[in-house]
Amino acid sequence: MTRYLSINLWELKAHTMKLQQLIVLTLLLGSTSSHAELYKWFDEEGNIHYSDTPPHKDATPITPPQLTTTPALKVTRTPAVVDHIPAPPPFSYSEFRIQSPGNDETVRNNEGNVSLQFSIKPNLNSELKHSLSVLLDGKVVKRNITSSSTSLSNIDRGTHTISAEIHSSSGTVIRRSSPVTIHVHRQSSLFNNNKAP
16 A cells, blocks of 8 residues: 655645654654665645655655764863962061161150151062051051151150051051150250350
8 A cells, every 4th residue: 555645835834744744754764774765756736745655657766865873972071170360478578667766765856856767678568559657655647658767746755655557558557566665855945044144
């Protein structure tokens, strides 16, 4: 018995079932032995017909394309490599101290001026915008110093404690110096030279 399918190209939507059957037939024909033949012909209305036997004189044998198979690819998953750039170590100072005046030093200046010299190793980091602050008796009296020396003025006579801090650009204290004690001597106007009457 002849088996064949009819597909109307112009009414494809109406022949959905036949299209599905054609797909199944094609798959079945592709899986049969290589000596099985397939025939194709057109009827008077232009419809295409397929069959495994030649029912019509104008039927022409066709060779369906050979099914090719490809072995599954082996995918090797490699972990993603993230370029890890270590953060630079935080900048630190090996030495920070008030070099001058020395601890327990007496400063004689009538205007109360005191010159300060700092020992900073390595040098104050200007690229990171580090700066110094000076504290007199625990209170900040000078800020944003960017050199290794500065001066204070009009310090009252008596004993005072001076210390300093290195700050980051955000204002965080990076390092503090040890405090030094100084004794400021200013000449009092009460002790002016006695004038002759």
